[in-house]
Amino acid sequence: MSNAVAGWISTNWLVIAVPLIVFLAFIVVSIWARRRLYAYLEKVFGQKKWEGSDIFLDITKTSFFQWCLILGAYAAIQISQLSLHFKSLFGRLFGSIFIVSLAWTIISLIERLLRLYLKRIKALPATTMKVIINGVKIAFVVASILIVLDIWGMPTTPLMLLLTIGILAAFFAYRDEILNIFAGIEIARSNLAKTGDYVRLESGEEGYISKITRNNIQIKAADEKIFLIPNSKFVRMTVIISEKPLKQASQPFRFYTQLHLKELTGLKAGSLSELVSILQDVDDSVVYYHTHNFIEEHQYLTPQPANDFALWVSDALGDEVLGEKLANIDTFEFTTIGALRERLVDVINEELANRPDRRTAPQGREFHFIRSLSAIIPTSHVAHDLREFVEVLRMVSIDTLYFHIFEARLRLHKGVNDISIWLNDCLDEKELADQIAVLDPYTYTLEGLRSMIIQLIEKHLERERPVG
Amino acid sequence: MDKEIYHHAKAKLQDYAPLVGRSTIEALNALAGRLSGKVVQNINSTYTGGGVAEILTRMVPLLNQLGVDARWTTIKGDDRFFGVTKKFHNALHGKAEHVSPEDFSIFLEVSRKNLEELKFNGDIIFVHDPQPVVLISKKQEIGERWVWRCHIDVSNPDEKVWEFLKSYVVDYDATVFSAPNFARKLPNRQFLIHPSIDPLSDKNKDLSPEVIDSVLHKYGLDKEKPMIVQVSRFDYLKDPIGVIEAFEMVRKNIPCQLVLAGGTATDDPESDKVLQEVNDRASSNPDIHVLLIPPESDIEINALQRAASVIMQKSIKEGFGLTVTEGLWKGKPVVASAVGGIQLQIKNKFTGLLCHSIEGAAFAIRLLLSNPEYAQWLGKNGLEHVRQNFLITRHLKDYLMLFVSLYYPQDVIHL
Numbered sequence: 004m005s006n007a008v009a010g011w012i013s014t015n016w017l018v019i020a021v022p023l024i025v026f027l028a029f030i031v032v033s034i035w036a037r038r039r040l041y042a043y044l045e046k047v048f049g050q051k052k053w054e055g056s057d058i059f060l061d062i063t064k065t066s067f068f069q070w071c072l073i074l075g076a077y078a079a080i081q082i083s084q085l086s087l088h089f090k091s092l093f094g095r096l097f098g099s100i101f102i103v104s105l106a107w108t109i110i111s112l113i114e115r116l117l118r119l120y121l122k123r124i125k126a127l128p129a130t131t132m133k134v135i136i137n138g139v140k141i142a143f144v145v146a147s148i149l150i151v152l153d154i155w156g157m158p159t160t161p162l163m164l165l166l167t168i169g170i171l172a173a174f175f176a177y178r179d180e181i182l183n184i185f186a187g188i189e190i191a192r193s194n195l196a197k198t199g200d201y202v203r204l205e206s207g208e209e210g211y212i213s214k215i216t217r218n219n220i221q222i223k224a225a226d227e228k229i230f231l232i233p234n235s236k237f238v239r240m241t242v243i244i245s246e247k248p249l250k251q252a253s254q255p256f257r258f259y260t261q262l263h264l265k266e267l268t269g270l271k272a273g274s275l276s277e278l279v280s281i282l283q284d285v286d287d288s289v290v291y292y293h294t295h296n297f298i299e300e301h302q303y304l305t306p307q308p309a310n311d312f313a314l315w316v317s318d319a320l321g322d323e324v325l326g327e328k329l330a331n332i333d334t335f336e337f338t339t340i341g342a343l344r345e346r347l348v349d350v351i352n353e354e355l356a357n358r359p360d361r362r363t364a365p366q367g368r369e370f371h372f373i374r375s376l377s378a379i380i381p382t383s384h385v386a387h388d389l390r391e392f393v394e395v396l397r398m399v400s401i402d403t404l405y406f407h408i409f410e411a412r413l414r415l416h417k418g419v420n421d422i423s424i425w426l427n428d429c430l431d432e433k434e435l436a437d438q439i440a441v442l443d444p445y446t447y448t449l450e451g452l453r454s455m456i457i458q459l460i461e462k463h464l465e466r467e468r469p470v471g
Numbered sequence: 472m473d474k475e476i477y478h479h480a481k482a483k484l485q486d487y488a489p490l491v492g493r494s495t496i497e498a499l500n501a502l503a504g505r506l507s508g509k510v511v512q513n514i515n516s517t518y519t520g521g522g523v524a525e526i527l528t529r530m531v532p533l534l535n536q537l538g539v540d541a542r543w544t545t546i547k548g549d550d551r552f553f554g555v556t557k558k559f560h561n562a563l564h565g566k567a568e569h570v571s572p573e574d575f576s577i578f579l580e581v582s583r584k585n586l587e588e589l590k591f592n593g594d595i596i597f598v599h600d601p602q603p604v605v606l607i608s609k610k611q612e613i614g615e616r617w618v619w620r621c622h623i624d625v626s627n628p629d630e631k632v633w634e635f636l637k638s639y640v641v642d643y644d645a646t647v648f649s650a651p652n653f654a655r656k657l658p659n660r661q662f663l664i665h666p667s668i669d670p671l672s673d674k675n676k677d678l679s680p681e682v683i684d685s686v687l688h689k690y691g692l693d694k695e696k697p698m699i700v701q702v703s704r705f706d707y708l709k710d711p712i713g714v715i716e717a718f719e720m721v722r723k724n725i726p727c728q729l730v731l732a733g734g735t736a737t738d739d740p741e742s743d744k745v746l747q748e749v750n751d752r753a754s755s756n757p758d759i760h761v762l763l764i765p766p767e768s769d770i771e772i773n774a775l776q777r778a779a780s781v782i783m784q785k786s787i788k789e790g791f792g793l794t795v796t797e798g799l800w801k802g803k804p805v806v807a808s809a810v811g812g813i814q815l816q817i818k819n820k821f822t823g824l825l826c827h828s829i830e831g832a833a834f835a836i837r838l839l840l841s842n843p844e845y846a847q848w849l850g851k852n853g854l855e856h857v858r859q860n861f862l863i864t865r866h867l868k869d870y871l872m873l874f875v876s877l878y879y880p881q882d883v884i885h886l
Contacts, residue, residue, distance in 0.1 A: 260494070260498050260501070262498060262502060262868055262872055263872070264662060264664075264869055264872035264873060264876060265662065265663035265664075266660060266661065266662050266663070266876075267648065267651060267654050267661040267662065267663050268661075269654070269655075269656040269657065269661060271651075286882075288882040288883075299859070300856070300859060300860055301818065301821065301822075301856065301859075302859065303852065303855040303856075303859070304821060304852060318819070367626075367652055367810070367811070368809075368814070369652070371651030371652065373651065373663060374882065375882070376872065376876055376882055376883075376884070377882065377883045377884065378502065378872060378875060378876075378884045378886050379883065379884065379885050379886065380498065380501045380502065380886045382497070382501070398494075399494060400492060400494030400495065400497075400498065402494070402498065403494070414883065415883070
């Protein structure tokens, strides 16, 4: 047996040696070529300072050697004395192995390069990144399968047709999602918006961007409602974004609301002298009620009726002159109810000193002294910065606004409204605090007052920029 | 007798949010939260009929929805007892009534029986009107907070009856009146809580133009002609003849029609006589429509008010005047006499026009029909005034505040 083998080798050694030598030559040349090529590439990448160089060199170095081996084996087979059938068979086999290796290398390379570059787009959601990478992977896998099938002589046209139809069907089925993904990439790439931005949409919704996903942007409004805006819609909208982080208050502004109940004192006046006599003795809550009750009861009116004393003197006693004098008392000038009461009493006494007190109210139209009872209740709304403050202020009830402007200033003896105190003490916004403090709230409806305060703060912010 | 109503299938509190704002409902919830664990026991004389039962039917379920354990109990009484309380009612309104010592004995006897049989289970005992007033005698024994809610005008009462009731009223922790001038000077705390209307009731809810048109068609009214409407029972105190005279003054120059819609009161023998007089006075004028509307015709009343160009309430004497509130809620300009509770609702030239005479009423109507923009402005203000001050949600808020204030004597309560 061994003699037979030795005999076959002695007669056919050239048939084996030539392809083997060719294959070994390819290996030697490959090693040399790879060394030269990668030395050159490292030099070029070093000069260009390309961040992807390590990835490229790491992944392709091994693959390059594999490709050389496959090429060497292919060449060896082609110059061998094998039949054409076997040559063709090995040719297809090595071709297929080469395509698989090439596809694998490209996929690995692209995956790592995409990760490197997409990570720099901070606003890009992780799921979008995953979708892009997987999409590219699938494309190369499909392409390599088609090439391999083609190498083996299998018909690929029907497959490609099928694939095209499948892709089109998938596109139509998931067109919104696809558009949202691309819009999401655009939002992230152009840095149109990012988590934490305060946005106001053309449709009126506004709030903070709490999350950006591959499909939509989640906007959290001041009332904790979440709006979902599809990415594709967001890029087509006109959006106002406040991108600069706002100054945070040292203490948040806690919004309160207040409710009133009327308590009868049982005291009533039918004439001016009775009115002034009782007015001097009643407690502050009574004076507060009769100088502020109209603000809440008639908060929709501009101009609002004057205080109850002025109305009664004009309407029930028919004393228009004194009525005008009492109406002209500017409540805003006073920082305490005691001082306001003194002024009211002085004006009535001045009038009584000049003429006898002959007028009396018709029966049933006496002045009834009423005490205001207040319950102050904290709401769930808190503001940490000016933007948040404005947004909450837009939605709180007028009772809340009333409490912080009127009740706090005069009834809780603070002398200034709550908003100005917070702006000054907790946000160090002295100028804005003063602008709101000098607003005379008695000359506005409560809604008008709300708009005015918002306007002042918005003007102060000056941080809005239109995009989209 | 001790039937307690915990749930009543009426409007849900959230249904009011579109009308009064979500923040109002939130505030009610916050306030109600402070009454957690407290039982409010309402006591009156009947579950059906009359204004108090109507208010409690709506109020108790709403309080329950807010998480307040509100209950409703009625006292028991025979015909003799209710005969006496009817006399009391009239006497307190200032009407001459002969109330004999025997009447007082009957009242006390039935009250004593109720004291023995009634189950008191409230932390706050909320007693409505004079019928159950004597129940306060139980206070010594069971303690708790007691409130007497007076729904009637006691500004000018029969002194004998008032003094008798007052001897019980003064023992309550607090009393509640509907208007300042309805109240009496008392040593205990007195609160002012105005009546209210329910914007979701048939009488006040929104109606489609088709419903309004069908009602106009039913009564043969011309929808193209300006309509002046007064809704009230046929009573001299509502001055229907005065309304006709004012209308005739206006009609000389401005084409318009008058609708006097209402019913007759079964307990008022004068009512039919007034209706007859009104019919006689109106028969010669085809533009005057006198409509005798049966009870439970709330949608028809609503439709007439909504079809009106001007709503009138030319009363000579008035309690609170809820028909004015209803008119204002429809966003219509209202012309009304400056009497009673009407003055609380209409700030002259701001939320409506007040008048003191037939001529004044005619002038006001003419002004409104000739100046539709001004009429519209008044109507809009009136509607907002009611939204802010005279809806059931405000009533609910006042009751919650009242209950809370029983535990806090100060003027400013930090909750």
